[in-house]
Amino acid sequence: MKRLTVPAIRARKQAIAEGRGEPLVMLTAYTVRTAQLLDPHCDLLLVGDSLGQVIYGLPSTVPVTLQMMAAHGAAVVRGSYHALVVVDMPFGSYEASPRQAFESAAFLLKETGAAAVKLEGGEAMAETVAFLSDRGIPVMGHVGLTPQAVNALGGYGARGRSEAEAAKIVGDARAVAQAGAFAVVIEGVVEPIAIEITRAVGVPTIGIGASAQCDGQVLVAEDMLGLFERTPRFVKRYGDMAGFISDRAATYAGEVRDRSFPTAEQTYAPKA
Ligand code: KIV
Ligand code: NA
Numbered sequence: 001m002k003r004l005t006v007p008a009i010r011a012r013k014q015a016i017a018e019g020r021g022e023p024l025v026m027l028t029a030y031t032v033r034t035a036q037l038l039d040p041h042c043d044l045l046l047v048g049d050s051l052g053q054v055i056y057g058l059p060s061t062v063p064v065t066l067q068m069m070a071a072h073g074a075a076v077v078r079g080s081y082h083a084l085v086v087v088d089m090p091f092g093s094y095e096a097s098p099r100q101a102f103e104s105a106a107f108l109l110k111e112t113g114a115a116a117v118k119l120e121g122g123e124a125m126a127e128t129v130a131f132l133s134d135r136g137i138p139v140m141g142h143v144g145l146t147p148q149a150v151n152a153l154g155g156y157g158a159r160g161r162s163e164a165e166a167a168k169i170v171g172d173a174r175a176v177a178q179a180g181a182f183a184v185v186i187e188g189v190v191e192p193i194a195i196e197i198t199r200a201v202g203v204p205t206i207g208i209g210a211s212a213q214c215d216g217q218v219l220v221a222e223d224m225l226g227l228f229e230r231t232p233r234f235v236k237r238y239g240d241m242a243g244f245i246s247d248r249a250a251t252y253a254g255e256v257r258d259r260s261f262p263t264a265e266q267t268y269a270p271k272a
Contacts, residue, residue, distance in 0.1 A: 004043055004084045006116055006138040010182045012043075013204045016215050024183075024204055024216025026086075027224070030055050030072045034221060035079030042083045044206075046118065046218060047073045049088040049148070054222050061147050064090040066104055073112030085114040086140050091148040094119050098131030105137045118185065120146035122172020126179040133180030141176035143197075144169050144210070145188030156232065158209065160189040169193055170200065177201035185218060186210040188234070209234030 015021025026044035029035040030051045038045060051072055052058040073087040087108045094101035105117045116138035119125060129139045144159045153159075160166040170193060173184050183204045186194045194210035207214030209232060219235060222228040227241040255261035 003080075003082060003115075006084065006182050009043065009084055010203055013202060013215055016204075023214070024206055026206055026216060026218035027221045028218070029076045029079070029221060032075045032079035035076040038221060039080040039083050043216070044218075045076055045080055045083040045085050047076050047085065047087045047112075047114070048220065049090050050220050054220060054228055060150050062091045062150065066090055066093050066107060070108055070111035073108060073114050077113040084116065085112070086116045086118050087112055087114045089117050089119040094128060095121070095125075098128045101128045102132055102135060102137070105132055105139075109137065116140055116182070118142055120148050121176075122169070123175040126175040129176050129179035129181050133182075139176075139181050141173065141181035141184040142187065143172040143176065143184060144186050144193070147187075156188065158188045158190055160193040166190070166193050170196055173197040173201055173205070177203050183216075186214060188232070
């Protein structure tokens with residue numbers, strides 16, 4: 001199976017508009033085995049900087065480093081064959097200048113083999129999005145609730161409840177799309193904003209806590225599978241992996257303690 005390309009993802013916008021395209025399916029993946037299992041079902045795999053909380057127990061995505069993103073990005077590329085892999089640019093690796101962003105993004109693509117990066121921000125990042133796009137690095141935008149800005153935003157509540165904030169978010173999405181982003185994630189906004197953006201921009205919008213009318217959807221896999229404990233309202237739980245794991249760990253612990261594991265089946269007999 002040939003891996004999906006950036007032009008193929010971008011072209012989905014027109015296909016959807018003409019009624020012959022399905023919404024884009026994206027999930028996060030941080031590890032090789034998760035990537036292998038999710039890959040056949042997804043158009044895009046996102047190596048999200050949400051790995052800071054989900055994998056490393058950090059309080060936010062702010063402390064995540066380029067090295068973490070490179071290591072997990074490489075694992076996800078090794079575990080996937082079909083989906084386009086997008087790697088998040090971590091906080092502090094791109095905001096200072098287009099040149100800083102290019103160096104960080106080039107490092108991530110070289111280290112991982114991924115085809116694209118994602119970065120948070122709107123108008124302030126438009127010049128950077130153009131700089132990377134013009135130099136062979138496809139960029140996915142991310143507007144609305146931008147978790148790397150948690151210290152400025154003061155929390156993770158939905159964005160765009162005031163008219164001014166709504167207009168700012170729509171302007172941000174237009175700016176990054178205009179600058180050459182091949183798709184835009186819209187996170188944690190009141191629904192009319194997501195619909196307006198989806199109508200306004202010429203590239204696919206991928207919603208998370210946004211709208212069913214976006215051109216695609218993304219969730220954090222661990223949230224969707226019921227593995228991670230704190231999940232926002234917009235997460236639908238499709239399973240209870242946390243329950244499964246603790247239940248099986250309890251069974252194993254019981255069998256070790258009462259010596260019913262291991263049995264002859266799991267032990268080596270000496271040669272006859
Ligand atoms: O880091 C992440 O998982 C993300 C998605 C939730 C869009 O950026
Ligand atoms: Na992210």
